[in-house]
Amino acid sequence: MPRSTASAAAAGDGESALPALRPRAAVSGRGGAPAHLAPTGDPLLAAKFSVPSVPRKAIRRQRLLDRLTEGTAGPLTLITGPAGAGKTTLAASWARGGSAPGPVAWLTAEQDDRAPGVFWAYVLEALNHHQVVLPDEVGQPGSADRVDHSLLARLASALAQLRRPVVLVIDGLEHVPVRAVTSGLDFVLNHAGPQLRLVLVSRVDPLLPLHRYRADGRIREIRGPDLAFTRQEAARLLRGHGLGGHEESVDALLARTEGWAAGLRLCALEMQRADDPAEFARSFAASQSALADYLLTEVFAAQPAATQELLMRGSILDRVHPDLANVLTEREDAEWILAELTRAHLFVEPIDSTPWCRYQPLFSEVLRMHLRHHRPGLEPRLRRRAATWLADTGRLAEGMEQAAAAADWEWACTRMVGRLEIGHLLTGPEAARLERVFSAMPGDLPGAAPALVAAACALARYDTAGCRARLDRAEDALRKPGARPAPEARLAAALLRLLAGAPAQGGDDVCGTAESVARRTRELAERLPRPLVEAHQEIEALRRYGLACGLQLGGRPDEAMAAFDHAVEGCTAEVTRTVRQGSLGRLALMESERGELSRAEKHALLALELIGDRSVPPTPWSGISHLALAAVALERGELRAARRRLDLAAASPDAGHDPVTDAEIAVVRSRLELAHGRWQAALAALKGDTDAGPLAPGPAQRLAVARSAAQLARGDPESAIAALAESGGGGAAHTLALVQARLAAGDLDRALGLLVSLDRRPDAGTAEQIRVLLLRSRAAALAQDTDAACRLLHDALATARPERARRPFTEAGAWVWHLLAQRPELATGHAWLLDRPARVNGTSRTDGGRPSTPVMVETLTDREREVLRHGAELLSTEEIAEAMYLSVNTVKTHLRSIYRKLTVSRRADAVRRARELHLL
Structure with a gap:
């Protein structure tokens, strides 16, 4: 114109x-x-x-x-x-x-x-x-x-x-x-x-x-x-096609199309014709969709033959590398072809400025359908090639995913065991991904390798019983007549046996079995080529960790701590990160038990840093680090922080599956209840573990000590002694708890006799030192030697001060505060003991200074208060029992508990002390 x-x-x-x-x-x-x-x-x-x-x-x-x-x-x-x-x-x-x-x-x-x-x-x-x-x-x-x-x-x-x-x-x-x-x-x-x-x-x-x-x-x-369409735009598109009642399908469509406009519109048209639009959106097949026609004609068919071949063969992968594409196509021009595809935005895009590319998911699905239709039988062979290349280049999880997609479980399991890669199922950045792959493996595959891999998967899920069952099957296959098991398979079996632990039958059995299996694991590793073993540092790290866990479970805490320290030292590679996290967390928990609170806090926080590192994919992490921090907070009297950490530990994947974790959760929960004066709840927190069947010595001793403390808070030293006797004894913590129970029962001579074995122990931890001094101070107070009692209390406070350990004093009883009231200079020198709010009969104490009157930290129950009120009215024991509809023996039990909590021995003194504390 x-x-x-x-x-x-x-x-x-x-x-x-x-x-x-x-x-x-x-x-x-x-x-x-x-x-x-x-x-x-x-x-x-x-x-x-x-x-x-x-x-x-x-x-x-x-x-x-x-x-x-x-x-x-x-x-x-x-x-x-x-x-x-x-x-x-x-x-x-x-x-x-x-x-x-x-x-x-x-x-x-x-x-x-x-x-x-x-x-x-x-x-x-x-x-x-x-x-x-x-x-x-x-x-x-x-x-x-x-x-x-x-x-x-x-x-x-x-x-x-x-x-x-x-x-x-x-x-x-x-x-x-x-x-x-x-x-x-x-x-x-x-x-x-x-x-x-x-x-x-x-x-x-x-x-x-x-x-x-x-x-x-x-x-x-x-x-x-x-x-790319946003969610709101995709929802409007569906409404525009008369599908306003199916907006719940938007997320499924967006995941499949990645917001591709033509894909969404074609999906909407297909949904209009479908009998069940929502079901179509969730599971529609590309081969039944107009999308396939669009992509094959508009994109795929317009490409040269070499490009079409690469697109088809590469569609089996989530991401494509030029070298891998050359392996699949048996050509050498993949780098140029992929560069042209990405430059042309042909549903292939580069990944973060790397040589790798990815297909748009829907395009990849259409191409796979095209491959299966036009080249039947080729896909499994391509996946096997891809699996080998990926595993050989350090992408083990991707390789195993390809093998799984080809249902080539025999190759995958033989590779995992024969190349010592089975440890990657338990530690490292690919552990969770590998576990998901092999969890889909059929359970009836013959041979030792599939059974060993299945055992490792069970262990990764904290299913130790399932792990042992699969190990039994693997070991049967290795011992079959005529079998000539490779040393790699025997090493994998020994390592998994060590990590699964032995059923609890006694301290010597648990610890002895762990030490024996750990030695065998090391001997088997020494028979293998050194380059192979050195390339898999996770094997030795897991061996050390398994030995330490066995010693902890068997009730030998000092040796277990040294073993966990040794395990941490060996975790220097990225693949051992999970082992390092678990070792640090368990080490921190044991350090908190010893009263080394600063070290425990440091190690627990280091372990949590490893969990929180976003460069590591989510794994079935252990809650032991939160549990250690809960124990540290509890020892320092920080009850809210302890409760918060305890809740996190209880929500962790290993809670309910690991005997050490479960026992410590119960112990910390019980101690928290005692800190609030609730002995019934403290006992209830421990009851579930008594019903769980036989326990290993380590958890059994910890629970017995906690049960004894709850019985003492109840005012029943005889039951406290009985709880300790049931656990079989052993360890400084057990002896200290028994001394405390003997003192509460008035058996001063036997209590002092037990303390002799703990005096000046060279390897005593801070918590043990504090409690020994407190118990000796209590014994001196009962013997009316006030000067010695105050001197020993001063030493206990000085020992506790660097770690700010308050719980030993708040749980010791009101006699501590009575002594502090008698010696103002002693209270002034240790004002740190109350520099945080403490519980005094259910109300908060925040003055932080020395008490002007005796202070009671252990709370009286409502029933004890009622007994005390009747006692103040000069009623006899029988009259109190009649007024409260109780037996005389029950009233006497309440009175003994009141006397213990108020650090008195007579009813008149109890009434006077209660009035000083504004309880009456």
Whole structure:
């Protein structure tokens, strides 16, 4: 169509600043081609100048329209993305929306427009078609193969003199990958000034110096991720297709399509036809969907044969490396092909500036379907090749996933055992992923290797009984007549046996078995090639950890601590991180038991740092570190912090499966209840473990000591002594608890006799030292030797002060506070003991100074208070029993408990002390 001033006047928005020219039979300055013809003599197709219509059900995406409006305030806007991403729809919606700063000239480029002369002829005609009047002097290309530079200069000059900006939208620029064309666009854009706003729509980045535009801030980009539908937009799309009642399907569709516009729209159409739209959204198969036709015809079929082959074979992978693609295709050009695919946004994108690429999930699914249909039987062979390459290059979990997808469990298990990789199921960044892979393995596979791998999976889930059962099966296979088990298999069996532990039958059995199996594991490792063993540091780390756990379970805490320390020292590699975390947590727990609270806190926090490191995928982490911190907080009298940490430990995966963890959770919970004066709840917290069957010596001793403390709080020293006797004895903590119970029972001589064995023990921990001094102070107080009692109490406080250990004093009884009240200088020197709120008969004490009157920390129960009130009324024991509907013996039991808590021996003294404490 010839340009004219009349058409410009009619348009009113593309008027030229140059003098109006008379109508012309548009003749090129180079060859005389009519304006409505290309330099080739072919007609210029008017359809290419029409702004595409917007589908009736298209979703108005205001966030992108606003970005496009913002972009056209500058010289260049680039919209790129894969086929069907909604690029053209977005640009057309915007062009029709009236937000442009001036007239919008539209050109749809095609393959036939590659010749520079043809392309520029279409550009000039697009401007003319949309009423942008340019002077005749601009001219027309006279040759299809080239465009004279002067024509581009005249065009830029004419555009620069327009009164209003013009927006030129070129859609499909990927069809014109010609350097001469894009360099001409760059020249015109740079010399037309602010009057030309260029919008380029393309599947690939145009051959423009984009880096320069970005550096100058002269470009706005809308890329594939920006074009992806948000959840709200996807929900609106479903509603637009009459599927408003199925918005719960949005997440499933987004996960499958990753927000790809065409995919979502085709899914919506399929859902409209489905009998159960929601079920279709959850589980539709690509082979039954129009999506497959779209992707195969629009994307796959348009590629060269070599590219199609790579796409099909690579579709079995979640991510593709050029070297792996070469293995699958048996070619050597994968790097170039993948680079072209990613540059063209053909549903293949690079991963974080690495050589790796990933397919869009739906595209990958369609390609796999195509592979299975056209190359039956090839997929399993490809997966086996991929599994070998991935495992050999250090991507063990990915390799095992490929083997599992091919159902090649024999190869996978033989590899895990034969290459000493079975430890990766228990520690390291891939442990959880590997466990998920092999948990899908059939349970009836023959042979030792599958049984060993299954045993490791059970152990990773804290299922020690299941681990032992599978180990029995594996060892039967290894001992079969004629079997010649490889040393790697025997080593795996021994290591798993060590980590699974032996059923509790006694201290010597548990510890002796652990030591024996640990020695055998080391001997088997020494028979293997040294490079193989050194390449798998996790084997030795797990061996040390298993030995330490066995010693802890068997009730030999000092040796267990040394073993855990040794295990931590051996955990230097990334793959041993889980072992390091567990070893630090268990070491911290045992240090808290010894009263080494600062060290325990440090080690527990280090263990939690390993769990919280986001570079490590989630694993079945142990709650032992939170449990150690709960014990530390409890020892320091920080009851709220202890409760919070205890709740975290109880919610951890190993809670309910590990005897040490379960016993310590019960102990800490019981002690917390005692700190609040609730002896019934303290006993109830320990009861569940008595019903769990035989316990190993370590947990049994810990629970017995805690049960004894609860019985003492109840006022029943005989039951406390009996609880300790049931555990079989052993260990300083057990002896100290027995001394305390003997003192409470008034058996001073036997208590002192027991203490002799603990005096000046060279390996005594801080907690033991504090309690020995406290018990001797208590014994001196009972013997009326106040000076000795105060001296020993001072020594206990001095020992406890560096660790701020308060619980030994608050649980010792009211006699501690009675002594502090008698010796103000002693209380003043140890004000740290109450520098945090403490519980005094159920109310908070916050003064932090020395007590002016005896202070009772152990709370009286409601029934004890009632007995005390009746005693203050001078009622006899029989009268109190009658008034409270109790037996006389029960009243006497309450009175003994009251006397103990108030540190008195007579009823009159108890009433006086209660009044001092405002209990009456």
